[in-house]
Amino acid sequence: MPPSRNKDAPAAVKVGAGKGGKAATINDIARLAGVSKKTVSRIINRSPLVREDTREKVEALMREVGYTPDPMARGLAFRKSFLIGMVYDNPTAQFIVNMQYGALDTLRDSGFELVVHPCDSRSPNYIDGVRRFVQQQKLHGVMLVPRVSEDQALADMLDEIGCRYVRIAAVAMDKPERMVVTHDHDGAAEVADYLQTLGHRDIALITGPADYRSAIERTQGFLGALERRGIVLPESRVVEAGYTFESGVAAAEKLLAAKKRPTAIFCGNDEMAAGVYRAALRSGIQIPQQLSVVGYDDSPLASRLWPPLTSVRRDTRDTGRMAAAMLLQSQDGPRPMASVRPHLVIRDSCQPPE
Known part of the structure; x- marks a missing residue:
């Protein structure tokens, strides 16, 4: 007689558990775990309506097969987007990298993903380009990085199409809940x-x-x-x-x-x-x-x-974290403005004059 098997343990699977060796889908996860697709969806979206042992079993299975929920597919299923956009115009390379790292720090394990949109704010049709980006990606919200964060016409357009946004700027230029101020x-x-x-x-x-x-x-x-x-x-x-x-x-x-x-x-x-x-x-x-x-x-x-x-x-990475976190927060009621305070780091490039 073969040894008994714990009915709650996930079956042994290989990466690419879907049909024909394709990446596993939510249906594959539900089938292999012996639960409904709705249960898997609840686990992905951190619903409290799932038993802890079931959650642990399904999450272990998803890790084993390398399953990652598709943010676009989730957006269609839940009629909302799981994408955060970042719009920027010609900052230095390291600045934008640090800003992205900060945003990703916040979005990690949140179910949201980051998509970026470089643009030329001096182009006469750049606002139309941002509008297309937001609407095509069905973005949950947008981080506006200097210099585009300083463009009131861009902010007005996002307001008009109902897309939430956060502006990162040297001074307050909008409602407190839409600002990360760097106090330059x-x-x-x-x-x-x-x-x-x-x-x-x-x-x-x-x-x-x-x-x-x-x-x-x-x-x-x-x-x-x-x-x-x-x-x-x-x-x-x-x-x-x-x-x-x-x-x-x-x-x-x-x-x-x-x-x-x-x-x-x-x-x-x-x-x-x-x-x-x-x-x-x-x-x-x-x-x-x-x-x-x-x-x-x-x-x-x-x-x-x-x-x-x-x-x-000025902690650019922390600025990115703050901006992304503000987009994930509830929009109910006013919130205080976020601030990043600069400070001087003294090294060896200065001394009293000769």
């Missing part, structure tokens, strides 16, 4: 205080594009803090660049070619600060002995430069 003004003000404390007064600023809200806030925060300490920068000491390495090189070359060089330069992001390093090296200027440099974002690049770059840290 405060981060830049901390840089100004630090450089002045070191004794710098002949300071230069390389800003981001003038139509980016983050660049506006960082510029105003930095200049305002200097003015409160009695330091007013002449126009020749403020150069607009494009948040890129190449534009940082060009801006630094202009500043360092002056008859009287600045003793310190604050850059609106780390990419442009790396450009300052390149220009200084070409000119034979030593950092920090002859020139102090500060960046913004505290990207991995900051600690890899030599000397390591002093930079303002």
Whole structure:
């Protein structure tokens, strides 16, 4: 007589348990576990109406066969989407990667998946492109990353089609429950205080594009803090660049070619600060002995430069976590605005002026 078998134990199966060796379906899981398809659906969606031993048996079986619920199929079955979108326009590569990691941290084990949509916000039909993306994917909600988060017309369009969204921006631009604010003004003000404390007064600023809200806030925060300490920068000491390495090189070359060089330069992001390093090296200027440099974002690049770059840290990954979590929350009633507070990370790229 063959040995008895526990009737609640899942049958031995192979990965690809579906017919013809195809990936297992929800019907396969129900058949192999000896339960109804509705029970499997309840387990996938974490319904409390399932016995714990049944839940454990079915979840063990799903892991064994490598079964993963299809978010689009679930959306059709439950008449709602299990997809979160992220819309962005030309941020630095590391910035968007960290933002994605943060969102995925939140979505892991939630049943939701992340889909991304890069776009060109300067294109005349980019809002129509975002509309098609949202409607074709039937998105549950959208994370709007700077710079597109600053576009009120885009937010209005999402409101019009009934798609929930969260805007990540330097300042509050919407209802509290739709905002993650990064307080760029405060981060830049901390840089100004630090450089002045070191004794710098002949300071230069390389800003981001003038139509980016983050660049506006960082510029105003930095200049305002200097003015409160009695330091007013002449126009020749403020150069607009494009948040890129190449534009940082060009801006630094202009500043360092002056008859009287600045003793310190604050850059609106780390990419442009790396450009300052390149220009200084070409000119034979030593950092920090002859020139102090500060960046913004505290990207991995900051600690890899030599000397390591002093930079303002804003936790991009945590920002992504917050934004995704807000989209998963109930929309019942107002909620407080989420905030990510920046702070200065001091390394070896600054010292008192000679």
